[in-house]
Amino acid sequence: EPEVTQTPSHQVTQMGQEVILRCVPISNHLYFYWYRQILGQKVEFLVSFYNNEISEKSEIFDDQFSVERPDGSNFTLKIRSTKLEDSAMYFCASSEAYGGAGSYEQYFGPGTRLTVT
Amino acid sequence: GQNIDQPTEMTATEGAIVQINCTYQTSGFNGLFWYQQHAGEAPTFLSYNVLDGLEEKGRFSSFLSRSKGYSYLLLKELQMKDSASYLCAAKSHSSYKLIFGSGTRLLVRP
Numbered sequence: 309e310p311e312v313t314q315t316p317s318h319q320v321t322q323m324g325q326e327v328i329l330r331c332v333p334i335s336n337h338l339y340f341y342w343y344r345q346i347l348g349q350k351v352e353f354l355v356s357f358y359n360n361e362i363s364e365k366s367e368i369f370d371d372q373f374s375v376e377r378p379d380g381s382n383f384t385l386k387i388r389s390t391k392l393e394d395s396a397m398y399f400c401a402s403s404e405a406y407g408g409a410g411s412y413e414q415y416f417g418p419g420t421r422l423t424v425t
Numbered sequence: 426g427q428n429i430d431q432p433t434e435m436t437a438t439e440g441a442i443v444q445i446n447c448t449y450q451t452s453g454f455n456g457l458f459w460y461q462q463h464a465g466e467a468p469t470f471l472s473y474n475v476l477d478g479l480e481e482k483g484r485f486s487s488f489l490s491r492s493k494g495y496s497y498l499l500l501k502e503l504q505m506k507d508s509a510s511y512l513c514a515a516k517s518h519s520s521y522k523l524i525f526g527s528g529t530r531l532l533v534r535p
Contacts, residue, residue: 339521351468351512353522364521399467403521412456412516414523416467 310334312417314400320423321390329385329420331400340383341401341414342375344368351399357383390424397421427451429526431513436532437503445498445529447513457496458523459487460512468512471498500531508533 313332321327333340342354355365357375372388383402387394398421401414428450437443449457456475460468474480474489474496486499498511510528517524 341521343523350527351514351523351525353524356521358521366522412473413458413470415470416460418467 310336312400312402312415314398314417314420316420317418318421318423320425323392323424324389327387327390327422329387329398329400329422331383331385331417332381333383333400333402334404334415335381337402337404337415339363339403339414340375340377341403342385343399343401343416344396345399345419346396354385354398387422390422392424395422395424427515427517427524429513429515429524431511431526431529433527434530434532436534437500439503439505439533439535441503442499442501443503443531445500445511445513445531447496447498447526449494449496449513449515449526451494451515451517451524453517453519454491454494454515455518456516457487457489458514458516459485459496459498460514460525462510462512462528464510471511503533505533505535507531 315330340357343351345351353366355369356363374386376384397419399419400417403414431447459471462468472487479488484501489496510530512528513526514523
């Protein structure tokens with residue numbers, strides 16, 4: 309069964325450093341998302357991406373964050389200058405398309421645990 | 426605004442039935458999702474309701490009442506592996522994002 313993959317599974321970085329989290333969405337999906345989950349808290353939406361541009365972003369997704377689809381398969385989240393409060397599990401998700409009940413389902417990757425020290 | 430409420434924790438016995446409730450207030454509501462999340466893992470999709478009524482999928486069923494802003498997830502014949510967090514999430518017409526509740530941690534006891 310197709311699945312969303314993410315690398316690395318765990319990333320430790322020092323405050324102020326840049327990190328890039330990588331995702332490979334399901335191949336026929338057109339909509340891509342990043343969510344984060346701080347330990348013990350709810351899953352929070354960061355950004356959605358469609359047709360090579362950001363379609364929506366949350367207030368969390370400020371200027372230190374950026375997303376990119378550098379090729380036909382990868383989808384990346386870059387955090388330019390990490391802060392302690394960026395420590396969280398970051399989930400990538402993808403969905404097929406819009407229209408029809410099944411296409412709203414978002415499939416999540418296994419996550420990257422980011423630890424900022 | 427957007428607000429989703431669900432109980433923090435529930436406990437049930439193996440083989441029993443449990444109902445996890447969710448109430449939501451979402452502008453332009455366009456669907457309610459349930460996800461299962463085991464500790465340290467990704468949320469996995471369980472169900473999606475956009476119309477009123479009950480959707481059944483094996484041991485899991487989900488119900489929606491749009492007029493009441495209410496949904497529940499029903500788990501039958503509970504198994505130990507069903508111990509997990511169950512996340513209620515809402516979607517609106519004008520947005521792609523899912524708004525998640527804080528999740529209900531279900532503990533299944535022998």
